[in-house]
Amino acid sequence: MPSCRACGSTAGDLVLDLGEQPPCDLFPAAADPGPDPLFPLRMWLCGQCSLAQLLEDPGTREEPAGVEPKALTDQAAHAVRVLRDAGVVRPGATVIEFGSPHGGSWLPLLRAEGMVDAAPGEPADVVLDCFGLMHEADQRAAMAGRAERLAPGGVLLMQYHSLASILAGKQWNALRHGHFAYYSTPAAITLAASAGLRPGRSWTFPLYGGTVLLELGRDLTPAQATEERVRAERAAGVADAAVVGGLGREAEAGGARLRELLTDRAKAGKRVIGYGAASRAVVLLWSAEIDIDLLPVIVDASPAKQGRRMPATRIPVETPRLLAGSPPDAVLLFVPDLLPEVRAAHPALGRPGCEWITV
Numbered sequence: 001m002p003s004c005r006a007c008g009s010t011a012g013d014l015v016l017d018l019g020e021q022p023p024c025d026l027f028p029a030a031a032d033p034g035p036d037p038l039f040p041l042r043m044w045l046c047g048q049c050s051l052a053q054l055l056e057d058p059g060t061r062e063e064p065a066g067v068e069p070k071a072l073t074d075q076a077a078h079a080v081r082v083l084r085d086a087g088v089v090r091p092g093a094t095v096i097e098f099g100s101p102h103g104g105s106w107l108p109l110l111r112a113e114g115m116v117d118a119a120p121g122e123p124a125d126v127v128l129d130c131f132g133l134m135h136e137a138d139q140r141a142a143m144a145g146r147a148e149r150l151a152p153g154g155v156l157l158m159q160y161h162s163l164a165s166i167l168a169g170k171q172w173n174a175l176r177h178g179h180f181a182y183y184s185t186p187a188a189i190t191l192a193a194s195a196g197l198r199p200g201r202s203w204t205f206p207l208y209g210g211t212v213l214l215e216l217g218r219d220l221t222p223a224q225a226t227e228e229r230v231r232a233e234r235a236a237g238v239a240d241a242a243v244v245g246g247l248g249r250e251a252e253a254g255g256a257r258l259r260e261l262l263t264d265r266a267k268a269g270k271r272v273i274g275y276g277a278a279s280r281a282v283v284l285l286w287s288a289e290i291d292i293d294l295l296p297v298i299v300d301a302s303p304a305k306q307g308r309r310m311p312a313t314r315i316p317v318e319t320p321r322l323l324a325g326s327p328p329d330a331v332l333l334f335v336p337d338l339l340p341e342v343r344a345a346h347p348a349l350g351r352p353g354c355e356w357i358t359v
């Protein structure tokens with residue numbers, strides 16, 4: 001029986017079952033014939049604290065990201081400006097970052113604002129967690145570990161891709177191995193309370209279709225906007241297993257739609273190239289049973305992924321330079337946040353007749 005990674009409750013519901021999936025961080029060499037290993041990929045919603053979470057994890061190690069999307073670095077700069085205006089980021093204040101294994105550190109930006117790294121083991125005025133916490137299997141212990149590092153009056157800044165956005169955008173393929181938690185704001189607040197922290201202000205950013213930055217501290221009072229966010233997310237059904245379970249129906253429908261679209265293009269003799277060998281592309285391709293016959297290649301700017309193939313398929317990953325040589329009839333973009341930068345980097349794809357498909 002599952003028990004909650006945050007509150008330990010065994011009451012809850014299986015809300016999304018994507019069956020057996022390849023680990024989305026394991027890109028085999030292109031010449032490796034497979035078969036690749038498969039593991040169950042399932043999301044469970046705690047009936048007690050309403051944290052949506054990964055049910056089981058194969059424990060494979062994630063490869064570090066080679067290239068940070070510009071959307072991610074732009075958002076970091078935007079968030080730091082917002083936090084400076086809010087008085088959280090200020091010269092002389094100390095900072096600790098609990099980072100994401102995928103990269104994307106804010107420390108260079110914070111140092112440029114005059115913030116100072118806390119000494120090892122010492123508390124800090126600002127503890128930053130930007131997509132780090134979701135990678136922790138034991139959510140309660142991880143939250144406690146962050147709270148422990150707070151200096152008196154200090155704040156923990158927790159940034160997450162919100163479950164409300166995942167639901168609104170039907171982003172069922174956000175579910176992946178290695179990502180243990182999918183926070184709604186109410187569930188994040190309950191988790192923080194287990195470590196003695198209370199919410200203060202909160203901000204949202206368009207990244208990934210809706211990213212929340214939540215301020216937590218020992219003596220904070222919820223800002224009106226934070227209370228409104230909690231109400232709005234509850235009303236949207238973030239704690240309702242029937243609503244979150246809609247992701248499962250969307251997974252089937254979304255996979256079928258993509259397969260149909262690519263089959264159409266293949267029949268019409270159109271050449272389609274995928275862009276962005278992201279983890280969510282792995283889940284989508286496997287769920288939709290799409291292989292090299294429907295999608296001959298995916299390009300990705302990360303040198304670490306080139307010369308490899310998409311897990312559990314024969315689709316090779318190649319350099320984006322491929323796009324310059326012979327522009328395809330259509331580009332299938334797996335990471336919609338990349339659209340502006342991909343368009344800017346490959347003007348040849350802007351010609352009339354080149355179709356852009358976002359998933």
Ligand SMILES: [Zn+2]
Nearest residue numbers: 004007046049
């Ligand atoms: Zn729970």
